Amino acid sequence: MRSSAKKGLYDWISQQNADFVCLQEIKAQPEQLLDSVYHPDGFECYLHAGERKGYSGTAIYSRVTADNCQKGYDEEVSYSEGRYLRLDIANLTIICLYLPSGRSSEDRQAIKMSSLQSLYGELQALKQTGRQLVVCGDWNMCHRRDDLKNWQANQRKPGFLEEERAWLDRLTAELGMVDAFRDLTQGAGHYTWWSQRSRAKETNAGWRLDYHMINPGLRHRIKRVTIYRELNFSDHVPVLLELDGDLDELSHQSGW
Numbered sequence: 001m002r003s004s005a006k007k008g009l010y011d012w013i014s015q016q017n018a019d020f021v022c023l024q025e026i027k028a029q030p031e032q033l034l035d036s037v038y039h040p041d042g043f044e045c046y047l048h049a050g051e052r053k054g055y056s057g058t059a060i061y062s063r064v065t066a067d068n069c070q071k072g073y074d075e076e077v078s079y080s081e082g083r084y085l086r087l088d089i090a091n092l093t094i095i096c097l098y099l100p101s102g103r104s105s106e107d108r109q110a111i112k113m114s115s116l117q118s119l120y121g122e123l124q125a126l127k128q129t130g131r132q133l134v135v136c137g138d139w140n141m142c143h144r145r146d147d148l149k150n151w152q153a154n155q156r157k158p159g160f161l162e163e164e165r166a167w168l169d170r171l172t173a174e175l176g177m178v179d180a181f182r183d184l185t186q187g188a189g190h191y192t193w194w195s196q197r198s199r200a201k202e203t204n205a206g207w208r209l210d211y212h213m214i215n216p217g218l219r220h221r222i223k224r225v226t227i228y229r230e231l232n233f234s235d236h237v238p239v240l241l242e243l244d245g246d247l248d249e250l251s252h253q254s255g256w
Contacts, residue, residue: 001026001038001059004233010037012231016240019063019247020087022136024098024236026057048072048096050082057082058096058137064089064247075118077111084119092251093126097137102158109158112140116167123175132255133215135177138193138236140209143168143179146188147208159207171213176256180212180241181225192227193236212241215255221245 001009001023013021021043029049039045043061048071050056068088072079077100085096099116102109126133141164145151154160171177181190191206200206212225224242243250 001028001033003027005037007233008231009233010040012233012238013061014040018061018240020094020134020136021061022085022094022096023059023061024057024096024138025234026059026082027054028057029053046085046087048082048085051080055081056098058085058098060085060087060094060096062087062089062094073118073122075115077115078118083115088131089247090251091130091253091255092132092247093134095133095135095137097135097139099138099140101140109161112158113163113167116164120167120170120175123171123177127175127215127256130254130256131215132218132250132253133177134218134241135211135213136239136241138210139168141165141168142207142209143172143182146186146190149188149191149205149207159209176216177213178216178219178222180214180222181208181227181239183219183222184225190227192239196235210236210239212239214241217253217255218243218250221250 026049030047040061042063044065046060046062046066046069048058066087066089070086072084078084083098087094100108100112102112140159142148142160143165148154148160151160172179189204191204191208192210194201194206221243223244226240228238228240
């Protein structure tokens with residue numbers, strides 16, 4: 001958050017007519033975010049900072065006061081590393097998610113897979129409540145070959161492992177959740193993250209790691225999903241989801 005603020009993130013946020021802004025890997029503690037720049041007019045700021053300073057964490061800026069704020073789910077790193085932040089507004093749930101990458105070691109990949117197993121149960125329980133649901137986050141995984149440029153070279157690397165893709169298959173096929181971007185846009189070349197090495201962004205050798213997953217009841221309301229590449233706030237770029245209907249209407253309907 002602090003580095004991106006210097007690159008114009010909050011000026012950009014002030015120009016968006018967004019009801020919610022979800023940030024992942026904020027790398028900041030609440031006491032480091034007291035400056036007014038981190039509290040833009042018209043938004044309430046909800047934070048889930050990681051215990052380790054300068055590492056991980058999630059945040060949601062909301063135009064409305066949440067009825068409930070949940071930090072973490074039934075999985076240790078979702079709490080200690082600030083990787084899951086949930087807001088409930090009437091019958092609408094917004095989740096800001098930052099999954100572990102698994103790239104640093106086999107142990108971290110094992111933690112990632114454990115996180116996925118627990119997360120599935122969390123989302124399954126939310127489905128049973130009938131709530132409208134938007135999960136916005138850095139999933140640190142690609143689902144299909146079209147979601148990364150060099151898929152052949154990365155089939156045995158975290159982020160495109162068979163077991164990760166199988167989990168995403170379950171999320172969509174069994175749980176019924178909808179990848180909002182892919183519901184409107186097919187084909188390769190649409191990425192949200194690029195390595196900072198080897199001119200990856202210049203050559204568009206990227207990965208689509210950042211998704212909005214929504215309940216099927218919102219599918220007919222998807223108006224637009226945009227990957228915003230014009231400005232550089234970090235090695236990820238924003239993904240904008242626009243739904244038909246105002247917030248009050250959406251938050252008072254059954255989701256499934």
